[in-house]
Amino acid sequence: MAHEVRGVIARSKGEPVSIETIVVPDPGPGEALVAVQACGVCHTDLHYREGGINDEFPFLLGHEAAGVVEAVGDGVTDVQPGDFVILNWRAVCGDCRACNRGEPWYCFNTHNASQKMTLADGTELSPALGIGAFADKTLVAAGQCTKVDPEAPATAAGLLGCGVMAGLGAAINTAAVTRGQSVAVFGCGGVGDAAIAGSRLAGAATIVAVDIDERKLEWAKEFGATHTCNSSSTDPVEYVRSVTGGFGADVCIEAIGNPKVYKQAFEARDLAGTVVLVGVPRPDDVLELPFIEVFGRGGALKSSWYGDCLPSRDFPMLIDLYRQGRLDLDRFVSEEIGLDDVEEAFHKMERGEVLRSVVVL
Ligand SMILES: NC(=O)c1ccc[n+]([C@@H]2O[C@H](COP(=O)([O-])OP(=O)(O)OC[C@H]3O[C@@H](n4cnc5c(N)ncnc54)[C@H](O)[C@@H]3O)[C@@H](O)[C@H]2O)c1
Numbered sequence: 001m002a003h004e005v006r007g008v009i010a011r012s013k014g015e016p017v018s019i020e021t022i023v024v025p026d027p028g029p030g031e032a033l034v035a036v037q038a039c040g041v042c043h044t045d046l047h048y049r050e051g052g053i054n055d056e057f058p059f060l061l062g063h064e065a066a067g068v069v070e071a072v073g074d075g076v077t078d079v080q081p082g083d084f085v086i087l088n089w090r091a092v093c094g095d096c097r098a099c100n101r102g103e104p105w106y107c108f109n110t111h112n113a114s115q116k117m118t119l120a121d122g123t124e125l126s127p128a129l130g131i132g133a134f135a136d137k138t139l140v141a142a143g144q145c146t147k148v149d150p151e152a153p154a155t156a157a158g159l160l161g162c163g164v165m166a167g168l169g170a171a172i173n174t175a176a177v178t179r180g181q182s183v184a185v186f187g188c189g190g191v192g193d194a195a196i197a198g199s200r201l202a203g204a205a206t207i208v209a210v211d212i213d214e215r216k217l218e219w220a221k222e223f224g225a226t227h228t229c230n231s232s233s234t235d236p237v238e239y240v241r242s243v244t245g246g247f248g249a250d251v252c253i254e255a256i257g258n259p260k261v262y263k264q265a266f267e268a269r270d271l272a273g274t275v276v277l278v279g280v281p282r283p284d285d286v287l288e289l290p291f292i293e294v295f296g297r298g299g300a301l302k303s304s305w306y307g308d309c310l311p312s313r314d315f316p317m318l319i320d321l322y323r324q325g326r327l328d329l330d331r332f333v334s335e336e337i338g339l340d341d342v343e344e345a346f347h348k349m350e351r352g353e354v355l356r357s358v359v360v361l
Pocket residue numbers: 042043044047162163166186187188189190191192210211212213216231255256257258261277278279280281304305306307349352354355
């Protein structure tokens with residue numbers, strides 16, 4: 001039996017999203033049907049709507065979610081109906097070249113549901129990041145469901161499904177920030193603030209938040225920034241050097257996806273330091289760097305896909321830290337909204353009024 005539910009659809013490039021009836025099939029082999037309880041609005045949803053990811057419209061948006069498994073298909077043993085789960089976009093295959101060399105967080109063949117969700121007229125939908133959770137129910141591969149402690153509220157838990165995990169992981173996993181280090185985070189939205197929170201968890205001594213919005217800088221302090229720099233009025237490279245003994249930060253994390261800001265992060269880094277790009281560039285962006293500096297500064301220039309997380313390892317651990325009061329996920333939730341409010345939430349995001357608007361179902 002298929003389920004007719006409401007979903008938030010992006011029909012074409014740049015057009016406002018609409019609420020439509022979607023058809024969600026019952027789970028087949030290896031799949032799970034999930035009743036979504038909460039789904040955060042991530043900048044990547046807006047990238048999809050703007051055609052910045054690919055042209056496979058119509059998209060079923062939403063991908064930062066938690067909910068309860070309603071049904072599972074044949075052969076599914078890891079989760080069962082009633083389990084409280086965070087949805088992930090890294091259901092690892094266990095058999096690609098990354099998995100085989102013991103680095104499953106790079107898995108090149110992650111699983112999604114094989115059946116398609118559709119519009120009422122049968123048009124196949126492309127679920128954002130293989131999830132599509134701005135909907136009452138969604139169909140995913142069972143491996144996309146990571147079971148966590150049901151004591152955590154869905155609004156907080158769901159955030160680990162994308163942006164907050166990406167930011168935490170950019171600091172903890174990709175940059176491997178450690179005690180006493182200096183970190184500069186460029187762009188303090190949900191992802192950047194999570195990178196700040198992750199740096200604090202990992203023991204960074206100096207954490208510089210860089211943004212062009214004063215309000216974002218105030219919030220960044222609440223997540224652990226020890227210094228802030230408004231880069232619309234202060235040169236962030238000079239500033240980062242000034243608070244790191246003149247040298248630059250050990251780790252610079254770019255959480256916007258802007259080549260000009262990436263260059264700032266590159267220049268604000270100490271010799272042999274690490275730059276991590278977690279922001280997603282637009283397809284036509286070009287980065288220009290003095291090549292001699294790429295060599296001369298040494299260290300590492302890394303990209304962080306989903307914070308190099310392994311959901312089965314990282315989600316339950318981070319929910320434990322949340323429950324112990326050591327990771328304040330609730331602080332990311334600026335507002336709880338309904339499915340109808342996603343378009344307005346995009347505008348609030350563009351105006352810098354929110355860290356995360358979270359749709360509650
Ligand atoms: N790598 C991943 O796996 C992954 C996962 C989720 C999101 N992302 C990406 O991370 C980025 C950030 O997402 P978000 O949800 O935090 O977005 P957001 O819009 O909430 O935050 C972006 C922040 O950057 C600031 N900013 C914009 N231009 C700036 C500039 N020139 N200088 C300094 N600050 C500037 C804004 O004021 C805002 O605070 C997006 O590109 C998103 O697609 C990546």
